[in-house]
Amino acid sequence: MTTSPHLSELDALFNRKFPFMGKAIGDMSSLFGSRWQASFEQFLSKVMQSPDEKEKAVNGYVRFALDIMRLQKQFEKTGAYPEKSFDQARADVYDNAEYMQTAYLPGLLLSHFLWPHHYRQQLFFETAFLNIMRRQGAQRFLDCGTGTGYNACRILDTLPETTGRAFDISPHSKAHAEQQAEALGVGSRLTVDLQNLITDPPDETTDWLISIEVLEHLEEPVAFLKALRGLLNKEGKAFITAAINAAEADHITLYRSTDGVAEQILEAGFAIEQSHTAWAYAPEFDGQPIPQVAAFVVTSR
Amino acid sequence: MSMETFTQVHRDVLRKPDLVLTPEMTARDVDTWDSMAHINLILAIETAFDVRLEMDVIANIRNVGDMVTHLNSQGHDIQWP
Secondary structure: OOOOHHHHHHHHHHHHHOHHHOOHHHHHHHHHHHHHHHHHHHHHHHHOOOHHHHHHHHHHHHHHHHHHHHHHHHHHHHOOOOOOOHHHHHHHHHOOHHHHHHHHHHHHHHHHHHOHHHHHHHHHHHHHHHHHHHHOOOOEEEEEOOOOOHHHHHHHHHOOOOEEEEEEOOHHHHHHHHHHHHHHOOHHHEEEEEOOOOOOOOOOOEEEEEEOOOHHHOOOHHHHHHHHHHHEEEEEEEEEEEEEOOOOOOOOOOOOOHHHHHHHHHHOOEEEEEEEEEEOOOOOOOOOOOOEEEEEEEEEO | OOHHHHHHHHHHHHOOOOOOOOOOOOHHHOOOOOHHHHHHHHHHHHHHHOOOOOHHHHHHOOOHHHHHHHHHHOOOOOOOO
């Protein structure tokens, strides 16, 4: 990684601060090769330039990963997520400045490159959605539940003709997404609104919509999917994903399979064009529930 | 809890039934000890030894010997052969 100074710096940080996790970069590099290295290096060079930013991200990633794996082990025993309301999740996570800023957002951001299933979803997003946006000359998109802001920023960074509007209920997500957009030089093309799309739908519809790993955070995902359906123009396309068998502090709806997500997408009035499922790791024993992400390219029916 | 338990946790998680631990051993010495296995190892040690390994503790554990030292500081008696 001599030609990837930022990636080398991140690798050294993992080895210095958490030597037992010293293979985090090397493992992914071996799995996905030069393409992964180049895209991660480019991202780090723009978004996490300084050693201080990288150190905060590494600390956050390790804390976040440990937190969710503790919950995942509990989930393996109980077969259910701990009961939690949306309001509780909001108080514990989305409105919790300390947790959002030091663990959740930096952890999720690095997970796009450090978790195999998240990176595979990125590759599917690129081939099945982003490239279609490019070919069809997309001008504007909506990102419903932007989280870290990573995906909205990726579209804006890849397609310089686009403008985007992102929504989230967390002020910390909004600040994180805006900061990332500024770092990438696309801040003038992104608006982030604090808005609940079910109770307060926006005043515009779109040809291009993304909603990435939001459904599992909701008490009533079908109501949310119907709200998304209302935002998509007749000829529009949406990229919708959900986490399956993945216990996290703010995961409420438990999807046990890709089919379970697909049923709700169809119930909301979408037609599915393509789907993709990626697993986080191989099972250690028969029947072990493995975290997965299921992604769908959908249209209106 | 003994060295026997400590060793068995590593053998199970790392899927190395004949693994022999040394104080200097790190993830780099075992091919199956990747970052996911490492998290699983921390969680398995927490369960087996009834401890919670916080971030500052994890950050200071450089090798298997450091983990033993930490667990012994929590009241366990893990002795190297």
